[in-house]
Amino acid sequence: MKLVAFVSDYKMTVDTLDRLKPEKLGIILCQNGVYHATTKENGKASSLLNYSANYYVIQEDLETRGLSGANVVDGKVKVVNFGDVVDLIFNEYDKTAWL
Amino acid sequence: MKLVAFVSDYKMTVDTLDRLKPEKLGIILCQNGVYHATTKENGKASSLLNYSANYYVIQEDLETRGLSGANVVDGKVKVVNFGDVVDLIFNEYDKTAWL
Amino acid sequence: MATTKLGFIIQRPGYKSENPKLALTHAIASQSVEIYLKDGDLVTADIAFIGDGVLNCIKDQKALENYDLNSTESHIKMSLLLDLNVLVCKEDLDKFGLSESDIVLDAPEFGADMEVKVVSYAEIAKMMDDMHHLLFF
């Protein structure tokens, strides 16, 4: 399957992403999940960025938290808007998971 | 200070207990926090039981989750009811923290 | 005549959140969905407990006695009565040191023929592949 997962928390309480092995994985960082794209702890990027996946982060949720400016977003994460999310859901993946 | 902390989750999203250094610490396991008293992962007791603290777990919340019977509760945790919690709050500690 | 298959994946423990219960009550609603469908069309619900979600399956839950609330256990039994496919991840049970004797396995007192299936995660992954849509709780 082609699965797109939404991560909306900074501290995750489930390890489901470690188990899912879809043929194609997308991860959309939204709400407090956006910190995974921007925030280093002791200089280290979030381990959530270590999956073999396409990463996206929602612009509005970055801005809301004072995290605008492309320079703060990790290079492997693409900044998107809600319209892009709709296209990802319909055109690039066949199932969704809000974790 | 003498602090009694309530832990109501199994997966914690804060590390506040690591920071607090009261002269006396009580930890009351309630709601899904009761799993810390009963549940071993790969044979290991929860690391939440490693603090230098007095531990309590609420009987009703154990029972609700099918965890009755003293034999399932870790030896360092005392099973209490809500009346006991009231006495702990008023007589043994001076501040509370719901984490 | 078509069938849409839904997979309900429960990954968190219950009671502190309404979600595991709502997963089961929504899955059970697959039994009355025909009023919205044409004759012969179907929506099916498979249920899987993974991760900390397997803690929902521990038996003898006294939620009615303590919270005047139907237990998650009773909702699992109702799912069995309605012939839903209920899977529990064996690796996660093993991790918690839980065996089949610790969890809800059947519901003969409800008159249910179905039983909970303790299966490897690989089988749950296969189920997820086979579904049209997934709902994570």
Added chain:
Amino acid sequence: MATTKLGFIIQRPGYKSENPKLALTHAIASQSVEIYLKDGDLVTADIAFIGDGVLNCIKDQKALENYDLNSTESHIKMSLLLDLNVLVCKEDLDKFGLSESDIVLDAPEFGADMEVKVVSYAEIAKMMDDMHHLLFF
């Protein structure tokens, strides 16, 4: 004539939960509590951001533009205007690689004289010791 001191400890990031905002609005309510008290009696509120809670302090939050919602930033500034003591844990800022230039420090545009104090955790612990009651968010 007595004073009750409350410590509001914010340990989680904002917006996904209402809690950090409610911490600040409740702390601000210490300014209007006298209607419940006798002359000369006081309730004071000190605020501390620790752990992931320091992420609430990042400046230039566009919550009004995106969610039609007052930002946590604006609530911090309102706290300063009302002369509340606002502490931010330096070790946690350091861990996240955040410096004073990244966070809300003052609110001259609100006419506030107070400034946010970036302090070591030891000072926050001292504040907590000094309070009559603690409220964790």
Added chain:
Amino acid sequence: MGKLTIGCFASLVGSTNLDFAVKLSAAAMEKGHKVDLWVSGNGTMVSIKDQRPFKDYSKLEKPLKELMAKGLNITACEACAESRGYHEDNTLEGVKRFSMDWYLGSSFDADRLLHIGGE
């Protein structure tokens, strides 16, 4: 153009899960997709009418009304609403109330389903 069914369960005024569901609905409809929105659990909170629009609290009555006028189909779980004291006469005009099977019925011909559970 396809059909998107969104379920929003664990959200509440004050988190942004319902805001997310409404923003995504708007974006999908903008692109010509049909959207069904199911609210259950605490998500039913969005179905109450006359919510006072303070700047300190999430408020969705206005965008929801605009989207419903453009064809958004929104239904609240009746039992979840009643158990919270949200009754028929208190419901935002245009929001339907049905049993949980409505959500499953909507999924039948949905091209995509996004279930916003979580905490």
Added chain:
Amino acid sequence: MGKLTIGCFASLVGSTNLDFAVKLSAAAMEKGHKVDLWVSGNGTMVSIKDQRPFKDYSKLEKPLKELMAKGLNITACEACAESRGYHEDNTLEGVKRFSMDWYLGSSFDADRLLHIGGE
């Protein structure tokens, strides 16, 4: 005998935070303590009258009424309630509605305060 002030913020029908607050209130009053209960945020949900008592959902109207009859002092945050569409005429009899300063006022002479925030 002392005074316990409890604040319950992040809870909702469906979690057991409000149940916890009510059970603790009952136990404290049983021992002769005075209890003030402040509900704010989603906790204000408990102040709505006519919640239908289903076995699948937490329900607190009955125990709350019993405790109020014995002297439990319960107040809901007015702004939090209004923003959710919970109005005066929909409020459980005996539950007061005030601004947030009520909670701080109650803390003034409280011997102990338990603030149930969390998620």
